[in-house]
Amino acid sequence: MIRRLDAMAVESSAQWDGVVRRDSIKEKWAAERDRLSDAAHSGDWETAFRVLDENPEWINSGRLEGRSAYGPLHQAAWHGADVETVGRLLARGAWRTLRSTDGTRPVDIAVQRGHQHLVALLSPAYRHPQPQDTLDRLRTHLHRLIHHRSGGGTGTDDLATRHALRLPDPAVLTELDIPHLWFPVPGMYGGFHIRLQGSELSVDSWVRVVGGSERTDLVTVDGVRLQEGGTL
Incomplete structure (x- = not known):
């Protein structure tokens, strides 16, 4: 017999957001995704966190129609955001192991850009x-x-x-x-x-x-x- 998946198991699992095309989601959600991506790209973290408060499943989402597939944590590494900001992203479930289109992890960006204060914090901790x-x-x-x-x-x-x-x-x-x-x-x-x-x-x-x-x-x-x- 097929095991029926418990809905609670899905709700408690991390979510991979694979949507990259604008026409795959409703216009209002696309606008909010844009708002998150714009905020992270410009280092406006308070706006980014406000969007994430309403849409926590987007913590690892990249820009719609984007090429880099940078999530918020990649952007924080690029900007050299303070430890508190990066800690808040990690607490919300941002993945240290998430790779961009070219295979770059947030820690790689921090190293490349000389943001040494983030290297230890962004280095992946492997549980499995x-x-x-x-x-x-x-x-x-x-x-x-x-x-x-x-x-x-x-x-x-x-x-x-x-x-x-x-x-x-x-x-x-x-x-x-x-x-x-x-x-x-x-x-x-x-x-x-x-x-x-x-x-x-x-x-x-x-x-x-x-x-x-x-x-x-x-x-x-x-x-x-x-x-x-x-x-x-």
């Missing part, structure tokens, strides 16, 4: 360390599964591709106390709940408007073991 090769292989196969499931299992015209989503990086799970991640997909009326278990990912997914769509697949370094048997 994994070799980089393992994380790279898990990421590849997780993305294959997301494309497969968000296309209704057909692997064609999938929602992840249609919305040009930024797909989850399992590396962020290694710094979380509870290594669970929720990845909602626009148009899917559901999404993916990803759990790091040893060196594997247990991935629950479902479509809320389709009864019986809940399923659990297993992502390993060698591929994806599908719930119904076989591999992807």
Whole structure:
């Protein structure tokens, strides 16, 4: 029997915001995302925190239609924000391991720009360390599964591709106390709940408007073991 995911488990999980296209969300939310990105880009932290008060799930979100994929913590590292500001971002769930489009973490930016007062604070603390090769292989196969499931299992015209989503990086799970991640997909009326278990990912997914769509697949370094048997 498929394990029905407890809604509380999703609510208590960190969230990966993969939305990068403006037309993937309502106009009013896009305007608020812009407000957050503009504030972080200019170092206006009080405005940024006001937006995050209303939308805490955006703590790691980049600019819509942006190229760098800098989240608020990347911007704080770039500006050399004070320790208190960076501490407030971290307390809200900003990820030290989150990489920008070019693979840069917040700590890398702090080092490059000579903001030595932030280097120790931004250095990742790994609760569930994994070799980089393992994380790279898990990421590849997780993305294959997301494309497969968000296309209704057909692997064609999938929602992840249609919305040009930024797909989850399992590396962020290694710094979380509870290594669970929720990845909602626009148009899917559901999404993916990803759990790091040893060196594997247990991935629950479902479509809320389709009864019986809940399923659990297993992502390993060698591929994806599908719930119904076989591999992807």
